[in-house]
Amino acid sequence: MLMKEGEVASQSIKDEQVKRLFDLGAHFGYAKESRHPSTKPFLFGLKNKTVMIDLEKTAESLEGAKTFVRALGVAKKNLIFVGNKKEAGLVIQEAAESVDLPYVTERWIGGTLTNFKEIRKRIDRLVDLRDQEAKGELIKYTKKERSVIAKEVSDLDRYFNSLIGLTKLPGAIFVIDPKKEAIAVAEAVKSKVPVIALANSDCNLAGVDYPIVANDANRQVIKFIAEALAKAYAEGLKEGEAQTAAVTPNVATPTPPTAAV
Template identity: 50%
Template sequence: MNKVISSPSEKENQVRELFGLGVHFGYSRIRRHPSVDKFVFGYKSKNAIIDLEKTIDSLVVAKDFVKTLGREGKQLLLVGNKSEAREAVKKAAARADLPYVAERWIGGTLTNSTQIKNRVKRLEQIEADEASGELAKYTKKERGLIAKEKRDLDRYFGGIVKMPKMPGALFVVDAQAEAIAVAEANKLNIPVISLSSSDCDIRPIDYPIIGNDSAVASVTYFLNQIVSAYKEGVAEAVAVATTATEEIKADPVTS
C-alpha cells in the first residue's frame, strides 16, 4: 500500500513538479466552495493558492484505491468533457484500454443503463453492417443518414462500448462540470475520484484531489498518474495468476 507521507525530499520534489505545472492555481475567493477550505494554502491577488502537499497526499490515497481496482479486474470510467480535458481523457483511456466519456455526459449513462446499452448496440450494428457491406443495399440518401447517426453515436457512446457492466469507479475532471455523472455514481454507490479546483463541492466525492482542473498540463499529469496506478494493479493481478498457473503445472498431482 502507498504511504500518504512521503520523505521530505521526495515531497519537495513533487511540490516543485506540481508547481511547475500550475497545479496550485485555484479560482477567485468569491468562487471558492467551503468544502475545499482545508486544501487552500492561502490567497494571492484574490485567487486561491492550493496546498500542494495536501494534493500529493490525496493523490497517493487515490492511486492506492485505483491500483486495487486494477488488481480486482474492475473497470475505471474516465470522465472529462471540458475542452481542457477532452483529448487528455481519450489518450489516458487508450493507454489502459479503459472506457471514457469525453464529449458530453448523457443523463442516464449509469442510472438508465438499458437505454444506453441500446444506443451502444445500435452503434455496433452499424459498424458491423459497414464491415460486411450490408449498407450497400440502401440508397445514397439513406447511407448518408446512417453515417450521420453513426457519427453522433460514436461521439457520445463510442468511449463506453468497452464497458459491458457498471464500472468499479469513476475518475472525473472537475466535479462541478460533471455534477450529473457524480450524482448518478453516488446514487448507485459507485466510488468517485475527482481532480477538482477550489470552486467545487467535494462532499459527494470519495477521493478528492484538489488541483488546477482547467490547465491541460495539470489535467494530463493527474490522468497519467491515475491510469499508471491502475495499470500497476492489472500487472500485479496478471503476475499472481501466472505464478499460480506455473505452480499448478509444476505440481499437477497436489493441485
C-alpha cells in the first residue's frame, strides 16, 4: 500500500528523529537485572547483557508528548520541568527558561503540588522580601536581623525562585528519571496533574501518562528531549495567540467629523 504525501513526510521525520536519537546514544538502557517490567513494550533486546531501547517507540512517544505539550501552550497552561540529577540540571533550566516556564533543579520540596497554597505563601514571601530590599526598606532592621533575613532570602531563592511564575497547579510536569523523582510523580498523580517522563529501562512507568523511554543518564539525550518539548510549547503559544487574534473583532477607528467651514 502506497503512503500518502503526509504519511511519507511524517515517516521521514520519524526516521530522522530515530537516527538522531541513535547518534546521541539514546538506545542504551541499563543491565538486564535492573529492567522494570513496565518498560518492556519500549525495549528492543539485549546486547552484552545491556538492555537496548526501541528508538522507534521512543520517537513515537516523543511525538505524542509534543502534541500534548503543544496543547498546553495553546491553552497557556504551565508545565514544570523537573530534573535534579547532575546530567539534567542546567539543561532543564535552559530549556524551561527559553519558554518562560517554571522548573525544579534542586531537591523537590514536598507539597509543591499537594500543598500548593503553602508553597505559594513561601514564594510570595520571597517576592515580598526582594521587593523590600529593592526599595531599601530593610535598612530599618538591625545588622543581625538583616543577616537573618538575607539567609532566609538565600534559602527561599534556592528552592522557589524558579517557581515564582507558578500561581496555580500546572497543566503537567515533565520529569527526568521518574525513579529519582518519585516524590514529584506521586504528588502529580495525587493532584491529578499529568506526568511526562524521560525514563530509562529501570523506571516504573506507573503514574506516567507520557513515558519517553530513552537513556536518561545522557546529558545530550536529555537536552534533545527537553528542547523538543520546549519548542512544542512555544509552537502552542504561537498557535494560541493566532487563534485569539482570529476571534478578536477588529474595531475600526471612528473618523472624526469634518469641521464646519
